[in-house]
Amino acid sequence: MALSSAWRSVLPLWLLWSAACSRAASGDDNAFPFDIEGSSAVGRQDPPETSEPRVALGRLPPAAEKCNAGFFHTLSGECVPCDCNGNSNECLDGSGYCVHCQRNTTGEHCEKCLDGYIGDSIRGAPQFCQPCPCPLPHLANFAESCYRKNGAVRCICNENYAGPNCERCAPGYYGNPLLIGSTCKKCDCSGNSDPNLIFEDCDEVTGQCRNCLRNTTGFKCERCAPGYYGDARIAKNCAVCNCGGGPCDSVTGECLEEGFEPPTGMDCPTISCDKCVWDLTDDLRLAALSIEEGKSGVLSVSSGAAAHRHVNEINATIYLLKTKLSERENQYALRKIQINNAENTMKSLLSDVEELVEKENQASRKGQLVQKESMDTINHASQLVEQAHDMRDKIQEINNKMLYYGEEHELSPKEISEKLVLAQKMLEEIRSRQPFFTQRELVDEEADEAYELLSQAESWQRLHNETRTLFPVVLEQLDDYNAKLSDLQEALDQALNYVRDAEDMNRATAARQRDHEKQQERVREQMEVVNMSLSTSADSLTTPRLTLSELDDIIKNASGIYAEIDGAKSELQVKLSNLSNLSHDLVQEAIDHAQDLQQEANELSRKLHSSDMNGLVQKALDASNVYENIVNYVSEANETAEFALNTTDRIYDAVSGIDTQIIYHKDESENLLNQARELQAKAESSSDEAVADTSRRVGGALARKSALKTRLSDAVKQLQAAERGDAQQRLGQSRLITEEANRTTMEVQQATAPMANNLTNWSQNLQHFDSSAYNTAVNSARDAVRNLTEVVPQLLDQLRTVEQKRPASNVSASIQRIRELIAQTRSVASKIQVSMMFDGQSAVEVHSRTSMDDLKAFTSLSLYMKPPVKRPELTETADQFILYLGSKNAKKEYMGLAIKNDNLVYVYNLGTKDVEIPLDSKPVSSWPAYFSIVKIERVGKHGKVFLTVPSLSSTAEEKFIKKGEFSGDDSLLDLDPEDTVFYVGGVPSNFKLPTSLNLPGFVGCLELATLNNDVISLYNFKHIYNMDPSTSVPCARDKLAFTQSRAASYFFDGSGYAVVRDITRRGKFGQVTRFDIEVRTPADNGLILLMVNGSMFFRLEMRNGYLHVFYDFGFSGGPVHLEDTLKKAQINDAKYHEISIIYHNDKKMILVVDRRHVKSMDNEKMKIPFTDIYIGGAPPEILQSRALRAHLPLDINFRGCMKGFQFQKKDFNLLEQTETLGVGYGCPEDSLISRRAYFNGQSFIASIQKISFFDGFEGGFNFRTLQPNGLLFYYASGSDVFSISLDNGTVIMDVKGIKVQSVDKQYNDGLSHFVISSVSPTRYELIVDKSRVGSKNPTKGKIEQTQASEKKFYFGGSPISAQYANFTGCISNAYFTRVDRDVEVEDFQRYTEKVHTSLYECPIESSPLFLLHKKGKNLSKPKASQNKKGGKSKDAPSWDPVALKLPERNTPRNSHCHLSNSPRAIEHAYQYGGTANSRQEFEHLKGDFGAKSQFSIRLRTRSSHGMIFYVSDQEENDFMTLFLAHGRLVYMFNVGHKKLKIRSQEKYNDGLWHDVIFIRERSSGRLVIDGLRVLEESLPPTEATWKIKGPIYLGGVAPGKAVKNVQINSIYSFSGCLSNLQLNGASITSASQTFSVTPCFEGPMETGTYFSTEGGYVVLDESFNIGLKFEIAFEVRPRSSSGTLVHGHSVNGEYLNVHMKNGQVIVKVNNGIRDFSTSVTPKQSLCDGRWHRITVIRDSNVVQLDVDSEVNHVVGPLNPKPIDHREPVFVGGVPESLLTPRLAPSKPFTGCIRHFVIDGHPVSFSKAALVSGAVSINSCPAA
Structure with missing residues (x-):
């Protein structure tokens, strides 16, 4: 091993010498390369x-x-x-x-x-x-890669395979991938299959061709069919035989005799082979294939069966071992023998171990010897390394000096070449000396010796390894013996324990013998005590019974609880003194001190809550709910009485239980006494030895006698306490409850006595109550709302002025917060359900929240009305004006309500003349002296007036109705929001009413209820006129008089919420924690319950009508998602549903809907960590907190009704909570009607009603869309069809084949249009908006009288109509004339069939803004129509397409997407790089900076080179630039013909933010970095003028720019983030053009190209054939459900467009003949935060679309003269100007794209021809 280390140190020296020689010979001037670290692989070279x-x-x-x-x-x-x-x-x-x-x-x-x-x-x-298991991990893996999706593995299959796990062959291939050894092969049909298919069609398993065309037959369509001849494979010219139906030669066509076939070869005999023979041949071939497949299957099954048998044998062995193990307890003697054997074996093993240790020591000594020799070799090699180091240092020094002088002193090319020549001569001299030959010889010798030592060491190592392999065997045997010894020790211990237990039992028996008599005496004493307790309990039961009868009398008098009203009066006075009006200084503060807006916002928020709950609304609700409070008090008294009765019953049951226990103890005592006597008898009859033994045991037991005696006495005391104390405690509790009930009764009597007289008067008329405090509260609230209403317009104007000045971020946030608070204030004011008293001179102008577009086709207004008390001398009510809603000129387009001739009259005008509908069935003079409900309604030209008169004594109601109709063509109430007023009770003196409504003002009380679906109130007014608070006292209204639900219900309008603080004050979290609430809504999405504590949360929400629960109580595994996956309970059907959330045992969450179990979810055991709960929504700061956004993407407040909120079965009144906002009382039915529906192109709704569409029919509806085509309405009766559709923007009505269509206008403009269709036996008419666009007379032959019948009709599309595509857009306010009922607006909620349709949300669509740059323009202003359409303010700032503004914080999140459409980014900072010319351009800068300029900017980068800032004149003679070179900042500009350069000494590419200021003052420059380092340079001044002309380039330059003045490495785009560009202290923000610049995102990044929400696109560098054949594949991870993915367009109108729409992928193609398209709606949403693969394949007129594993295709018309067009390809978006009229504009794609491939060739976006807009190349925010 030592020699091996030496060799690894010496080997690089040889590589060093050879590399030096080769580089010296080549004249390379790079650094001298050598590896000083060593390598175990000889000759290996690392990447460059x-x-x-x-x-x-x-x-x-x-x-x-x-x-x-x-x-x-x-x-x-x-x-x-x-x-x-x-x-x-x-x-x-x-x-x-x-x-x-x-x-x-x-x-x-x-x-x-x-x-x-x-x-x-x-x-x-x-x-x-x-x-990858695709489909099998090893033996059958046919995938390139795979990934996990929703817990399942998804495979990216190789070509020829398909399916989520590549388990089947792709179309056009055959085989069985699930069979081991089988592969997918391409179908071979000899080219005789269907040419319209992309692939040849054959059996997916056998490969036999299915459809042989061109008169061919055979397994592979390889021969002509019988009766045809020719070449089926090559020429494909099979023609009919001319043999009169007889056989012919299959090749030549020569006619043959019947039953005769020509020879197949020259020498073969003539054989007659008919079709049966060929079929038999094919069958044999199939049989052979089946045998092979069966063989493979049998082999696989055989191996599996053997494995199964082996497992069974193992199981049997385990069972046998378990049986034997249980017998070991009876083998004690055998174990002793085994232990002796084990000891002997251990001795032998120890001797073997000693021998092995000795061998190991010998090997170790030899190894040390080898190590010593290796160290000598290493020392010698070290000397060689030192010599090499000296040589390397000299070469490195030469190289560094050359680089230093070349970079720092800017050597000319001539000087550099001279230096290179000199360096080459030096290298030649080094080579000639040959300094390494001697060392190389020494190295070779040492290497040979090292190899010999290495072989010896390896032999010793093998011996050592063999020795070590014996250790596990020995250790295993030792472990077995140790286990056996342990089992033996446990058995001995258990036996010893049994002996000790037996001795203890004997001692205890002796002790019991002596103690039984004493215990029996004590039990008798206890029995006497218990008997006394029973008698006392029986006497105590009489008291609760008497108390119960007294409570019955008290309950009857409990209605006197009105004393609480007097208490409320004093509380109102106290709260009124604390209520302050809005400060009139708010506007002045907003103007003068923009920096204090945050403080003002907080103050407004505080006042809002104070005004809402402590003031107006709460006081009004307290006053109006007085009867409900009384009922609650009575109910509480009933509950108290029932509790007392139940307590008494429990006492009686407890006494009975005590009696039973006493009897049981008595029996037990007698049994013990008998046992003691038997033991005593046995002891007396025993022998002397037994007596002696017993004496010894008794002596041992005496030591424990005292302890046992003490324990027995304690047990007796506990028994006494359990028997007697429990009964006494319960009896005492009963007495306390009885006394408390008596005290409560006395207090109620004392409190209700003073109110006995006032109660009767109060019940008759609320005015008899002392209403000074109430009037003061109402007046104060009126003043507060009036002041706020006056302040709001002025404040909004000032906010717009301040906002346009672009203040700091905190100021913008404050402005936004103020806007939110104003909206909340208006919402609160609109829900004040209190009337106003009008005296004939007063009037109120109401602020309507309803869109005027929503009132055009359908208008419904309801109100409560109470006329004044009629004087006896008057027989009828005088004419009076009630309300007016319409235009300011009051000549047309209005509606109103009045009293004329003692009748209630509904008036409306649609543009030409008035329609008056008098309700003459119930004169106003006959109305009762309390509130009645009035409702006026208009559907198109049809109007109605309703009157509902309630009864105070019951729920019965009287209903009256009167209908009317406008006789002209007009059907819309066309109101301009800027020219609309809403007056109630009267009008100001300067307003002139129309003649039909020009009447005296109303006298009486009015209260507004709803306008269409919106709740409105008189207290949400713009102005009030002549309203005297001292005389205008509101009238009381008894809500319980109407038939609406008596239970307290609350209406949420989608903007408010309720908050319950400290929910545990009425209930505690326990083993079972329960929340209950009832909801009623037609909405698709909404938040129901939310609890938050730091990063922990609980959330119950509704998505697409189904419930979802997200919660995290600090679980280690992260949040838990409980979802109604089986779709058991859909709750958005406008019906009440009871929802229960149960948390069981701190580890299980249960969801129950309508008392049916929906789903349960187990989690880590954790208690609920919350105290507050939000209901129906939450404040924005809660919903948008960073801790919750990642897990709680849905932030839509609830819209609908709620009631019965309970925690642990305790009710809560939501309107009594101090922080509740935007919640009203009751549940208006109009707010739950689904009058609109949104269709996504794949949806429709249907109903079955009795309507005659072909005879005397009239119907109408609103529609709004951007799509040129779509089916709006469809009905079919046999072959007769009635339909209304859009075709290229034209409205077409088709009645039995006769078409009536609009002309000269297209209606797919995103605006709302109203269609009326009229069918009569003599005329078919079509009216759009207010114009009759077409009419036709039916032919006489088609005039038929049809009876109305119940058949199905469709809106938005039809599953049986193939002529038109389904509609995409909104349809609303539909109505029909029916035979069996009046004209009324359709409630889509009642329709029986609803497919993928949203019945609540109808998004406002508009043509997309021009997101891309137009040359010569800086800004793109919104169209004027958008203000009307979107409801935006006229003074809203214009949209800047290139300033890359981050979305506002209140931008709604795409509820269908898992990821936010705007990833977390640094505010006002932008990311550059990705492409060589990524940049922003700024033109038209104000001010002259020719003589002096000061620019400042913030930057963050890790790049060593790149352009940051550049500006010059047209010829680039005068210029100024800031760039990075080798990580250092370089500031440079020209002074005449010279260049002034300032370079920083430190490097700033450290990934941190740095502030840079670069100043130019004529011939001097200054560079200031982070305010600490100041660098200055100057040149002699010149008289030359310094003139530059924009634009300013930031982050990079245009192609070809800056090459003249900046080194080549630094002219390319800067890679990093820039922020806060300023010129002379003024910010520069509005860029004129943007190329590949995105916000500076925070968080991790990954590979991919990101298209930001600001818009942008990429134009690929290679042209692309979109005409005949292509294949495009790419992966996407969207952040929005709609957007353009790929677009290609030719000059002759042909195009390819791939886009997403509401999660659906659509491909549209035009091949010069017509448009055709296909689409795929994935089962898994594309917006789930994962990557998805999309493939588009085109072959002639066939287009196939693959999305993940789902496939669809379309066959279009064949173009007889196709032309190849190679046109640019747009990715991520497309300029609107390039779209054809047939191709509707689509918004740009938002999200990431990667792995883009065209025809098998990867596409690099970094080499794109153009990157425009907010696109980040090769960098994508991670999910």
């Missing part, structure tokens, strides 16, 4: 990037030093451990890269499995890499 590290002068490592195994040399000479994850013990010196990775691993640190292997990774290093 790791084998020749440059060693600086004075830092050379020791020559002969070598690191131990598992360590490597760094450049500084230190030995550092290898980082190979335990899979290798060798790594390269210098870099530390691991070599010789074992266990099927690879990578720089053996951190990943080889291709074809898979393993679980812990902290990035695989622990066990196994072959």
Whole structure:
């Protein structure tokens, strides 16, 4: 071994000499390469990037030093451990890269499995890499690689194989991969299969061709069919025989006689082979193949059966051994013999061990001798190494000097060539001296001797190894004997224990004999005590019975609990004194002090909560819920009485149990007494020896007598306490409960007595109550809301001004927080369900939250109305105005409500004339003196007015209805949000009502309820007019008078939430912890319950209508996900569902829906660590916290109704919680109707109703889409079809084959359009929006009278209509004329069939913004229509396509994606690099910096070279630049014809942030780094002017730029992050162009190309044939469910487009004939955070799409004149200008793409022709 080490030290010297000679001969001027570390592989050379590290002068490592195994040399000479994850013990010196990775691993640190292997990774290093089971690990593995997905292994199969585990052959191949030895072979059908298929079609197992075309037949279609002749294989010209149906020669076509066949060879006899013979031949071939397959199968089964038999034998052996082991307890004598044998064997073994030790010592001595000789060899080799070091130092010094003078002193090329010539001469002189021949001879001699010693050492090593192999055998035998000895010792110990137990039992028996008599006396005494207790208990039972009768009387009088109302009055006064109005100084503070906005936001938040809960809403709810509180108090009294009764019953049961226990103890005592007497008799009759023995035992027992006596007395005391104390304790508890009930009864009587008189008056009229405090609260709330409403518009204007000034990040966050609080305030105000009193002169202008677009086709408004008390002398109610909603000019487009001629009148105008609908069936004068419900509704041109009159004494209601209709074509209420007002009770003096509503103001009380689906309130007003708080006292409304649910229900509008703090105050977490709640919603997604404590959380949410539970209580394995995988309970059907979450035994979570078990999940045992719970949502700071975002991607608050929230069966009133926001009382039915549906192109809904579509039918609906084609509505009755569809943006109505279509306009613009179709026997009409776009008269032959029948009709598509694709977009507000009921809007929730349709969310779509740069423009402003469509403010800042703004924090997260569409990034910092010309360009900079300039920037990089900043004139004579060279910063600019250069001494490529300031002042320059190092240089001034012209290049330059002034290594793009570019103190942010620049992401990165959400694309450098045949394959990991993946387009209109839409992958192709497409909807979502492989294959007119293992294809029309077009390929996006009208614009792709391959050739994005926008090449944020 010593000689081996010496050889490893000497061998590099020979390599050093040979390498020096070769390099000297070639004139190479690089550093002298040699390996001083040694290598065990002779002649091995490391890769260039790791084998020749440059060693600086004075830092050379020791020559002969070598690191131990598992360590490597760094450049500084230190030995550092290898980082190979335990899979290798060798790594390269210098870099530390691991070599010789074992266990099927690879990578720089053996951190990943080889291709074809898979393993679980812990902290990035695989622990066990196994072959991919594709389908079998070893014998049948047909995969390139594999990966895990959702716990299952997915394989990336080789060509010819398919399936998740490559278990079957791909189309076009045959075989059985599951059969060992079988492979997939290509189908051979001689080219006679279907040409429309990409592959030849044959049996996937046997390979027999299925469909032989061109008149061929045979196993491989290799011959012409009977009756045809020709060449089936090559010419493929099988033609019909002209033999009149007779046989012919299959080759020549010559006619033959019947039953005669021509000879097959020259010498063969004539043989007549008919079709049966050929079929028999084919069958024989198939049989042969089946025999081979069966043989392989039998072989595999045979081996498996043998293994099974072997396992059975092992099991039988184990069972036999177990039986024998149980018999060892009875073999004590045999064990003693075995122990003796073992001792003898041990002695022999010890002698053998001693001999082995002696042999080992001899081997060790010989080894030491070898080591000594090796050390002598090493010393001699060290001398040779020192000589080599001297030579290396001289060469290294020469090389470093040459580099130093070449870099630092900028030698001219001539000087460099002279130096090279001189160096070459010196090397020639060294070579001529031949200094290494002598040393080489010595080395060879030593090497020979070393080999001899090595062979001797190996022989000794073999002997030593053989000796060591005996050790395990000996040790195993020793272990067996030790085990046997241990078993024997345990048996002896057990026997000894049995003996001791027997002695103890004997002693105890003697002791019991003497103690029984005393114990019997004590038991008798106890019986007397218990009897006394029983008599006392019987007397005590009479008291609870009397108390129960008294409680019954108390419950009857408990309605006097109104004393609580008086207490509430004083509390209201106290809270009112603490309630402060909003500060009017808020606006001025926002203007003057932008830096204090955060403090103002916190103040507003505090006031919001205070105003919400401690003020207006809580007081209003307390007042309106007074009756509910009374019922609750009565219920509590009932519960108290029932508890007392139950306690009494339990006392009686306890007394009965005590009696039973006493009897039991009495019997036991008698038995013991009898046993004692029997023992005494036996003792007296025993012999003298027995007496002596007994005396000895008694003497031994006397020592324990006292201890046993003490224990017995303690047991007796415990028995007394158990029998008597328990009964006394229960009786005492009963007395306490009875006394407490009596006290409570007295207190209730005393509290209710003073209110006896006031109770009756209060029940009749709420106004009789002393309402000063209530009025003050309402007035205060009104003032607060009015002040806030006045402040909000001014504050928003100022916020926009401040926001446009681009303040610091904390200011922007404060502004956003204020906006959120304002929205919350408005939401709270809209839920105040309190009326207002109008006196005829007052009016309120209400702020409506409903979109005006939503009111166009359908409008529904409900309110509570109470007319004033009618005076006796008046017979009818005077005419009065109630409300107006419409345009400000009041001439058209409005709706209103009034009282005319003592009737309630509904008025609406759709543009031309008024429609008045009077409710004459119930005059207003006959209405009761309390609130009634009024509802007005309009569907298209049809209107209704409803009146519901409740009863205070019961749930009965009177309902009245009146209908009307507009006679013209108009059907839309077209309102402009900027020109719409909503007045209630009256109007201001300067507003002129239309004639039909120009009436005096309303007198009475009004309360708004809903507008369409939104809850509204009069207290969410813009202005109030002439409202006197002292006289306008709100009227009381008894909510329990209506038939809605009596249980307390709460409405969540999707923006609010409820918070219960310290939930354990009413219940404790126990062995079983339970949460219960009932929900009712039509929404798809929403948060229901949330508990958070640091990084621990619990979350119950709804996704796509199903429940999911995520929770983490600090589990070691991370969060747990409980999911309704079987889809047992879908809860978004607008019905109430009871949800229960049960946590059992701190280790099991159970989900129960509607009292049915859904799913359970076990977890690590851990208690629930929470005290607070959020219901229906949570504040943004909770949902967006970093600890929760990774596990809680869904942040959509709940919309719908909730009730019955309980914790541990304890109810909570959510409106009483102080932090509840945006939650209202009740559950409005209108808010739960599904009037809209969203279709994704693969969905539809259907219903069966009695509608006549072909006779006297009218229907309409809204639709909105960006797609030009799609089926909107479909109905079929036999061959008659009624449909409405889109074709290239045109609306087409098809009635029995007659088409009526719109003209001159396309409706796929993303706006809402209303369609009305009218069918009559004489005319078919189609109206879109307000225009009659088409009409036709049906032919006389087609006029038929059809009866209405119940048949199915479809919205959004149809599974039976193949003419049109399914619709993509929104459909809403649909209605039909029916025979059996009135016109009303369709509730899609009631439809019987719903396929992949969202009935709640209908996303607002709009054409994508132009994300890419247009030359000559800096900004891309949004279209004006977007303000209306999206509801955005007109003053919103314009979108900057290249400034790479990070998304705002409130941007909604894509609920379908696991990963956020915006990875975590550093704010205002951008990443450059990836491509050679990655950069941002800034033009049109303000200010002149020709004479003096100061630029500042922050940078972070690990790159040694790269361009940071560059600006110049057009010729680049005048320039300024900052770049990196060898890790140092270089600042350079020109002064006339000279260059001023400032270079830093330190390197700054350390991956840390550095602040850099570079200043130019005429001929002087200054470079300031991190504010500490200041470098200055100057040149003599010149008179030349210094003029530059933009743009400024940041991070890189355009191709061809800067070559004139900057060295070649530094002109390419800077690789790193830059931030905060400033010129003379002003920030430069708006870039005019961006190329391959993304936000500076935080966190780990991996290989791939990332397309950011800001938009961008890559244009490949190679052209691509999209015409005839191609194959594209790539892997994607999306962060959004939609986006363009690949696009290619030719000048003649042909194109290929691959994109995602809502998780579906779609391929669209145009081959010059027409469009055709195919799609795949993966079972596993593409947005699950994993990589997915997509392949697109085209062969002529056939296109195949593969997504992972799922395949689909389409066959398009054949182009008779195809033309090859090689056009550029766009990846990740495409400019909108390149899209054809038939190809709808799609938003850019967001996510990562890697492994992009075209026709088998990998594509490098780093070599792309163009990278535009926010695209990061070769760097992708990790999942």
